[in-house]
Amino acid sequence: MQTGDAPEQPESARKTALYGTAVPADRQRELLTDGDVPVAVYGLGKMGLPLAAVYAETAGNVIGVDIDPAVVETVTAGESHVVGEPDLAELVAEQVRQGRLDATTDGPAAAAEARVHVIIVPTLLDEENEPNLTTVESVAADIAAGLSPGDLIVAESTLPPGTCRDVLQPFLTAESGLDSEEFGLAFCPERTSSGTALRDIRGRYPKVVGGIDDESTRAAALVYDELSANDVHPVADATTAEAVKVFEGIYRDVNIALANELGRLADDLGISVREAIETANDLPMCQLHDPGPGVGGHCIPYYPHFLLSRMDEPMALTRTARAVNEAMPAVVVDRLERELAAVDADLDGASIAVLGITYRPGVEETRASPALGVIDELRERGADVAGVDPLIDPADYGARSLSIDEFESSAVDGAVVVTPHDEFGRIDWDAAEPMVVVDGRDATELEETTHRVYTLAGSRRGRPPRPGTRSASGEGDASPTDAVGGESDDRRPSEDAGDDAPSGSAANRTGGGTDVQG
Ligand SMILES: NC(=O)c1ccc[n+]([C@@H]2O[C@H](COP(=O)([O-])OP(=O)(O)OC[C@H]3O[C@@H](n4cnc5c(N)ncnc54)[C@H](O)[C@@H]3O)[C@@H](O)[C@H]2O)c1
Ligand SMILES: CC(=O)N[C@@H]1[C@@H](OP(=O)(O)OP(=O)(O)OC[C@H]2O[C@@H](n3ccc(=O)[nH]c3=O)[C@H](O)[C@@H]2O)O[C@H](CO)[C@@H](O)[C@@H]1O
DSSP states (O other): OOOSSOOOOOHHHHHTOOSSOSSOHHHHHHHHHTTOSOEEEEOOSTTHHHHHHHHHHHHSOEEEEOSOHHHHHHHHTTOOOOOSOTTHHHHHHHHHHTTSEEEESOHHHHHHHOSEEEEOOOOEEOTTSOEEOHHHHHHHHHHHHHOOTTOEEEEOSOOOTTHIIIIIHHHHHHHHOOOGGGSEEEEOOOOOOTTOHHHIIIIISOEEEEESSHHHHHHHHHHHHHHOSSOEEEOSOHHHHHHHHHHHHHHHHHHHHHHHHHHTTHHHHTSOHHHHHHHHTTSTTOOOOOOOSOOOSSSTTTTTHHHHTTOSSOOHHHHHHHHHHHHHHHHHHHHHHHHHHHTTOOSTTOEEEEEOOSSBTTBOOOTTOHHHHHHHHHHHTTOEEEEEOSSSOGGGGTSEEOOHHHHHHSOOSEEEEOSOOGGGGGOOGGGSOOOEEEETTSOOOOTTSSSEEEETTOOTTSOOSSTTOOOTTSOTTSSHHHHHTOOTTOOSOOOOGGGGSOOOOOTTOOOGGGTTOO
């Protein structure tokens, strides 16, 4: 990496700069959409490739940078290595074919050409849950090596609030030799979900833009006004924009923790908490989320730590929410152990299948997946653990691999539904030997089968977790063996009167935890 004087800038480059020039805004828009403003996108992963492709269809002059030569080779061949994103393969192929999108491993060379630099590499946590910015800093070093006056840097990677102001701007200034007023820097958070990346980037939600100074905000807002069909929402500064993204994640984590805390009351109350939650959400001001076996993915479980380790304030609520959600896999296994005990079976030595290892149905991502916690907990308690997942190989995660067909025919003692992939809809539960099922997501309909089912937090249709345990006194859960009232071989659930309960249909019902879907 170089330190020292800024590279000499040709006249043509100055004309296509978006930051701090006298070029009128309308002309800047023309230059951008006519392909006269070279853009570099650093990081061509699950979010970076869709973002680079949308930049290419808008600006027509994009180079994607990735340290992984295989990724670069794939993209330069006009192919997408990212799966599960509708229309992405076609868009990449088209943009590469038209010469609007290319890729390289040479970050400094791309930076020297580009006038707009977009950072979309991962931000990680270290073993102590401290944010680890080394990847972002290594991209910043590449950018600094080719930074020219008038360049605009856009960070889309989620960052701890204050990173643009306190880390990136001083670093870029020191490494490029430019003054801080000579280049723009803005934080413009990615508001996308896996599986809907193109739709989201093209404008599903307003685009938040916060610059390190007003001119950075203006220049970034101009770019995203062209890129996104939705509104651009400028905020006071980069730190505010960084906070927006982290707050969104903390909001989700805390609210899911609340749902999980309430969901755990279902046994004590002898009701379906899911039904109570859905009904409470009739009120638009009530947006309770969905209880479940925990919170996974590379976003929500991580973002609280972007503040927790850095603030003087205790942040007790955020901290507790994280702990509540992290405890859920153990809660699920507790419930399984109890249900097994009710049929005189022991978890130690039992064979248990975990259904769904990825953190979300249909998304090939296992980071922080609750299923990993469930597998660990089961193994610690002596179970023989198998896994069923259509997207990944459970053997990579400590569980024996079972296909759906093998699951149906292998006599396991129990199953835990963690992530309800669509493919599980074709499981023929009647074909399987009777087992104890803990359904963490209310994703099965097993009342008419020989299986003994425990639905975490109860069913949406009003059935309490364990059929036949509805109890006005709340005693239904006091003694597992009493509560189920079963003989050791009695795994058939009793009649479920609750399933016909009205589920409510208020038009103004809020979606709670599912409000980001669809
Ligand atoms: N995936 C999501 O759902 C999502 C949603 C919102 C925000 N984000 C944000 O986007 C960021 C990127 O996420 P992703 O899912 O695309 O990650 P990813 O792990 O799928 O891909 C990251 C890519 O960056 C490349 N890379 C690593 N270091 C590099 C470097 N120094 N220079 C160039 N390339 C480098 C990797 O080779 C990889 O291809 C996340 O950290 C997060 O801040 C992601
Ligand atoms: C603020 C927000 O929502 N952001 C989304 C989120 O995307 P995601 O795919 O990581 O998030 P989810 O699908 O919500 O799930 C996470 C985990 O929580 C479990 N869950 C969820 C809701 C619920 O009520 N009860 C639960 O138990 C679920 O099973 C899963 O394990 O982060 C991305 C990166 O920041 C964002 O871009 C994207 O907009």
